[in-house]
Structure formats: C-alpha cells, structure tokens
Amino acid sequence: MVSNVTYLANVVHPVQLGILISIYFFYTGLSAGSFVLSSLGTVFGIQKYKPIAKAGVIMAVALLAIAPLHLIGDLEQPQRFYTLFFRLNPHSAISYGTFLLTLYPLNSLIYGWFLFRRDFATGAQELTGFRRVLYKFLSFGKMDLSKAALAKDAKIAKFLGTLGVPLALMVHGYTGFILADIQARALWHTGLMPLIFLMSAMVSGTGLLILVLMFSQRFLSPERTITPERKSLLLDIAQLMMWFIVVDATLMVIDFIMLYFDNVAGHAAAKLFLYGSHRTMFLGVEVGLGLLIPFIITLLPKTRKSLGWIGFASVLTLIGVIAMRINFVIGGQQIPLSADTLNPYTADPKHLIMIGIFALLEITILYLAFRFLPVYGLPKEKVQTEL
Amino acid sequence: MTEKKRRWAMVIDLRKCVGCNACTVSCKIENNVPEGVYRTWVKEIEKGDYPQVTRFRLPRLCNHCDNAPCLAACPVQATYRTEDGAILIDYDHCIGCKYCMAACPYDARFINPVRKTAEKCTFCYHRVEEGLLPACVTTCVGGARVFGNINDPESLVAKLVANNPVQVLKPEMNTQPYVFYIGADQNIMGARYDNLEKGEQ
Numbered sequence: 001m002v003s004n005v006t007y008l009a010n011v012v013h014p015v016q017l018g019i020l021i022s023i024y025f026f027y028t029g030l031s032a033g034s035f036v037l038s039s040l041g042t043v044f045g046i047q048k049y050k051p052i053a054k055a056g057v058i059m060a061v062a063l064l065a066i067a068p069l070h071l072i073g074d075l076e077q078p079q080r081f082y083t084l085f086f087r088l089n090p091h092s093a094i095s096y097g098t099f100l101l102t103l104y105p106l107n108s109l110i111y112g113w114f115l116f117r118r119d120f121a122t123g124a125q126e127l128t129g130f131r132r133v134l135y136k137f138l139s140f141g142k143m144d145l146s147k148a149a150l151a152k153d154a155k156i157a158k159f160l161g162t163l164g165v166p167l168a169l170m171v172h173g174y175t176g177f178i179l180a181d182i183q184a185r186a187l188w189h190t191g192l193m194p195l196i197f198l199m200s201a202m203v204s205g206t207g208l209l210i211l212v213l214m215f216s217q218r219f220l221s222p223e224r225t226i227t228p229e230r231k232s233l234l235l236d237i238a239q240l241m242m243w244f245i246v247v248d249a250t251l252m253v254i255d256f257i258m259l260y261f262d263n264v265a266g267h268a269a270a271k272l273f274l275y276g277s278h279r280t281m282f283l284g285v286e287v288g289l290g291l292l293i294p295f296i297i298t299l300l301p302k303t304r305k306s307l308g309w310i311g312f313a314s315v316l317t318l319i320g321v322i323a324m325r326i327n328f329v330i331g332g333q334q335i336p337l338s339a340d341t342l343n344p345y346t347a348d349p350k351h352l353i354m355i356g357i358f359a360l361l362e363i364t365i366l367y368l369a370f371r372f373l374p375v376y377g378l379p380k381e382k383v384q385t386e387l
Numbered sequence: 388m389t390e391k392k393r394r395w396a397m398v399i400d401l402r403k404c405v406g407c408n409a410c411t412v413s414c415k416i417e418n419n420v421p422e423g424v425y426r427t428w429v430k431e432i433e434k435g436d437y438p439q440v441t442r443f444r445l446p447r448l449c450n451h452c453d454n455a456p457c458l459a460a461c462p463v464q465a466t467y468r469t470e471d472g473a474i475l476i477d478y479d480h481c482i483g484c485k486y487c488m489a490a491c492p493y494d495a496r497f498i499n500p501v502r503k504t505a506e507k508c509t510f511c512y513h514r515v516e517e518g519l520l521p522a523c524v525t526t527c528v529g530g531a532r533v534f535g536n537i538n539d540p541e542s543l544v545a546k547l548v549a550n551n552p553v554q555v556l557k558p559e560m561n562t563q564p565y566v567f568y569i570g571a572d573q574n575i576m577g578a579r580y581d582n583l584e585k586g587e588q
Contacts, residue, residue, distance in 0.1 A: 002434060002574055003581065004434065004435055004436050005432055005433070005434050005574045005579060006432060006433045006434075007430075007431075007432055007579065008431040008432060008433055008442070009406075009428075009429065009430060009431040010428070010430045010431075011425050011428045011430075011447075011494075013494040013497075016485040016488045016489060016498070017485055017486075017489055071484075074484070074485075075482050075483050075484055076481075076482070076483020076484075076485070076498055076503040076504060076505075077481065077482045077483045077503055077504065078482075080463075080480070080481075080482040080483075081482060083463050083480060083482060084462055084463060084482070087462075087463040087464050087465075087480060088462075088464070089459070089461055089462055089463070089464050091458075091459035091460075092459060092460055092461060092462040092486070094460075094462035094484065094486055095462045098462065178486075181459075181460075181490075182456070182460070182489055182490050183456065183492070183560055183561075184456060184489070184490060184491065184492035184560065185489065264580050265578070265580060267580070268580035268583060272583065272584075276583070276584060277584050333489060335578075335580075335583075336578040336579075336580075336583070337491075337492055337493065337494050337577075337578055338430065338447070338493065338494045338577065338578055339494075339578055339579075340578065340579035340582070340583070341583055341584070342583050342584060
C-alpha cells in the first residue's frame with residue numbers, strides 16, 4: 001500500500017446515530033431479558049422461577065414503554081413518527097421494528113394481566129381503601145376465583161408467554177439487524193450482531209432484575225425483607241447471569257477474531273477497539289467491568305453466595321452493557337467511509353437531557369408498579385392505612 | 388434494437404479536474420444548501436514525496452446507485468427512485484431517522500440543519516426535468532463532469548464509459564453506482580485506515 005498519502009481537503013461526516021440510539025438499545029435489551037426470565041416459570045415450567053414471573057413482566061412492559069421514546073426523541077421530525085405505521089418498507093429493519101415494538105409490549109401487558117388477575121380479584125374483595133379501588137378497577141370486573149377460572153388464567157398466560165418469548169427475541173434480534181443490515185459499516189455488518197445483542201440483553205436483563213428484586217423485596221414487598229427462599233432464588237439467578245456472561249463473551253471473542261481477519265475497514269475497527277483509543281471503553285469497561293469482574297464474582301464460592309457482591313456484579317453488568325451499546329452504535333460509525341480520521345461524535349446536550357428525563361420516568365414507573373401492584377402477593381394486613 | 392429506458396449517469400474525467408471547487412459552490416447556490424453541509428464536494432490528496440509528488444482530486448456526490456442501500460434502509464419510503472434512475476428524497480415524508488445516512492457507504496447524505504430532513508445530491512433533478520444540465524456540470528471549468536443518459540449510445544456519458552477505463556467507488560458493496568470516474572487514484576476512492584487517530588484532539 002502506498003503510505004505517503006496526505007489528505008488535503010475533505011468534508012467531515014460526524015456520527016449521526018448517537019447516544020439516544022445506544023440507550024434505546026440498552027432499554028430494549030433490558031426489556032427482552034426480563035421477559036425471557038419471567039417466562040422461565042410460566043412458559044418453561046421451571047417451578048423455582050415462578051416467583052419472579054410477575055416482577056419480570058412488569059419490568060419488560062415498563063422498560064419497553066419508555067424505550068421507543070428515545071427513538072422518537074432522536075428523529076429530526078418527531079411529529080412524523082406515526083407514519084412509520086403505514087408508510088412501510090419491507091427492506092427496512094426499522095419497519096419491522098415499528099410493529100415489534102408495538103406488539104411485544106401489548107402482548108406482555110395482557111400476559112402480565114393474566115398473571116396478576118387472581119391477586120386483583122382477591123384484593124378487590126379482601127382489601128380496603130385505595131388498593132381495593134385500584135385492584136377492582138384493574139381486575140376489569142373479572143372476579144371469578146374458582147379453580148377452573150384460575151387454571152384458565154394460567155393456561156392463557158402460558159400461551160401469551162409462549163408467544164412473548166419469540167416476540168422478545170425478535171424485538172431484540174431486530175435491533176441487532178438494524179446494525180447488521182448495514183453493509184457499509186464494518187463493525188456492524190456481521191451475522192453475529194443479533195446474537196450478540198440478544199446475549200447482552202440477557203446479561204443486562206438479569207442484572208437489572210436482580211437489582212430490582214433486591215430493592216423491591218427489601219422495601220416494597222409485604223414482608224419488607226429478603227427471605228431465605230428469596231435469597232437463594234437471587235443467588236440462583238446470578239448463576240444464570242454467569243452463564244449468559246459466558247455465552248456473551250464467547251460471541252464477542254468470535255466476533256473480534258473475525259473482525260481482526262476482516263477487510264481493511266474491519267481490521268481497522270478491531271485495532272481501534274483492541275489497542276486504539278477505544279480500548280478503555282471496550283476492554284476496560286465493556287469487557288473488564290461488564291463481563292470479566294461479574295463473571296469472577298458469580299464464579300467464586302465466597303462472593304457468589306453474598307447478596308452484596310451479587311448486587312455489585314449486577315451494577316457492573318449494566319455499566320458494561322451500556323458501554324457495549326455505545327461502543328457498537330457510535331464506534332461503528334466512527335470508522336470512516338471516506339475520510340482518513342475517525343468520524344467525530346459530540347453528544348447533543350438536548351439528547352442527554354432527554355435521556356435523563358426518560359430515566360427518571362422509568363424509575364418512577366417501576367417504583368409505582370412495585371409499590372402498588374401485588375408483585376409479591378397481597379399485603380398481609382387487610383386494613384391498609386396508606387393512601 | 389429496442390430503445391432502452393433512460394438512465395441518468397455522470398462521468399467525471401479526473402484528468403480534467405483542476406480542483407477549483409466551482410461545482411461545490413454552484414451546487415450550494417443552486418440547491419440552497421446551508422453552511423457546513425455539502426451535496427457535492429471535492430476531496431483532495433497529495434501522494435508521494437518531494438520531488439515526486441502529485442495532487443489528486445475526487446469530486447464526490449450521490450452515486451444514484453442501482454442497488455441503493457439508502458433506499459432499502461428508509462423505513463417510510465421517503466427515499467425513492469425516479470423512472471430514470473435518480474434517487475430522490477421526499478422531504479415532506481422524511482422523518483429524519485438518519486438510518487439512510489448510516490447505510491450510505493459514500494457519506495453522500497446529511498441532515499439539512501434548516502429543513503431537518505435527510506438531503507443529498509439529486510442530479511439537479513429540477514433542472515434535468517426542464518432539459519437543463521446539473522449545476523455542477525454546467526459550471527465545471529475543465530469540463531470534467533459529464534451528465535447524460537447512459538442508455539443512449541450516442542450520449543457523451545455512454546461514449547466515455549465505453550471508450551475509457553472507468554472506476555466506480557466501492558464496487559464491492561454491490562451498490563452499482565452511476566457516477567463513473569476516469570483516472571481515479573485508488574488512494575482517494577475510499578477511506579484511509581492506516582493512521583485513523585492522528586486527527587483526534
């Protein structure tokens with residue numbers, strides 16, 4: 001290759017899909033991961049995971065209610081977003097995503113309702129005050145608590161959950177395809193991308209579920225404590241997380257080996273992440289903090305039995321997966337298509353503010369849901385004083 | 388022989404390009420392109436060591452590909468192809484998702500900061516429809532830019548493509564571009580990856 005080439009004039013092409021899109025991928029991943037965990041008990045019939053089914057579905061719905069706001073916020077013409085529903089392009093991953101992002105939360109919502117109906121109906125009859133009114137409303141008048149009715153609920157929930165698992169996989173698989181379909185971007189254009197996104201979704205979904213379970217069981221459940229059964233289930237979920245980390249890391253290793261032996265742009269991308277300026281974000285944060293340390297924590301007998309360590313590992317996986325989304329979305333566009341330097345990226349302050357607002361909204365929704373919905377069964381005392 | 392459908396194409400004879408950027412300026416004026424963004428621009432490199440050193444130029448614009456990745460990417464069919472092969476954007480329907488910009492291997496697209504939609508070279512379709520040439524072609528000082536119907540064997544573009552070794556940008560992307568170059572140096576046709584981070588900070 002001729003090496004003595006100097007670029008004298010060219011136009012700068014800044015990165016276009018930025019932090020909002022990265023965080024959108026993060027939310028969708030969390031949602032898909034939570035849903036799959038919720039389905040372990042209800043669909044796959046693994047009894048020990050039944051207690052987390054409700055928590056999982058609440059997270060899946062709450063996260064996917066907020067996720068698309070990031071997409072709309074990123075549009076230059078946000079008021080035109082609804083045209084996505086009828087001006088379809090069968091070649092565009094986004095057209096498929098529009099419907100997946102609509103159907104999946106709706107399906108999850110109905111699935112969740114069938115998981116909760118028994119508690120709504122019981123609560124509407126046994127409780128007093130605010131919760132009685134709320135549960136009566138949420139039961140939509142379906143108060144039948146007979147064995148046959150409850151069996152029917154479980155059957156429908158299983159059906160919707162069975163439908164929901166492929167939907168969840170498709171919702172997050174499609175986000176991988178959004179990137180993988182783009183032949184122009186060396187870092188994105190791999191068949192592994194949807195799988196990498198799915199596995200990182202499972203890692204982060206498990207991580208957040210562990211944190212939400214810990215917090216809500218301790219402070220919002222009727223017992224206000226993490227009982228020994230709950231603790232053993234949390235530790236068990238952490239072991240699941242360890243295996244998700246193993247698969248995720250394996251895919252990442254395969255991806256980067258392939259990238260290293262790819263064409264000139266792919267090789268440049270691999271070098272940028274392995275020993276270029278992105279090595280801290282990739283090897284340090286995404287791989288080191290996000291995969292390696294949580295793996296060690298969930299592997300060592302001493303730390304894997306401690307809720308504190310498990311919680312710490314879960315926080316790290318979330319940080320790691322956020323870094324992964326940013327690395328792939330923004331880093332992928334920084335590899336130039338016509339220039340001789342990295343394409344620049346500066347986060348728009350408006351976008352950062354939006355992310356903050358959406359995150360607050362998300363935390364509020366999750367808090368209210370875990371506070372007022374019978375995620376862990378009904379309050380023990382029949383008389384509730386709080387309003 | 389049956390007459391083939393009209394297909395607009397451009398040939399840029401780089402042996403005649405002097406790098407004056409008149410095309411860049413005329414495009415800006417003709418299409419009211421805001422500051423900081425370009426529908427066409429001229430890339431310039433220097434190759435070799437003194438005294439064996441030469442400058443090479445590469446006018447850049449949308450390639451109006453036959454297999455356009457932007458067309459496949461657009462989720463609202465705002466990007467479309469005219470009957471004569473030009474790729475255009477319906478500004479009233481573009482939602483500004485920027486997916487087309489990620490998909491284009493040629494960096495041809497940008498967001499118009501005033502209109503807030505995607506934008507790119509249209510081959511000056513509004514002029515071509517009236518029987519005029521694109522602004523960059525009429526203004527090209529050296530006569531490097533040639534525009535016409537490549538399916539008409541009598542047209543200058545068809546003759547130039549037939550009688551010269553021509554190149555297109557990134558043929559490996561299977562985009563089938565309709566902007567052909569004569570005399571393009573391979574060091575200017577794509578990106579350079581040997582020292583990506585020199586420009587940082």
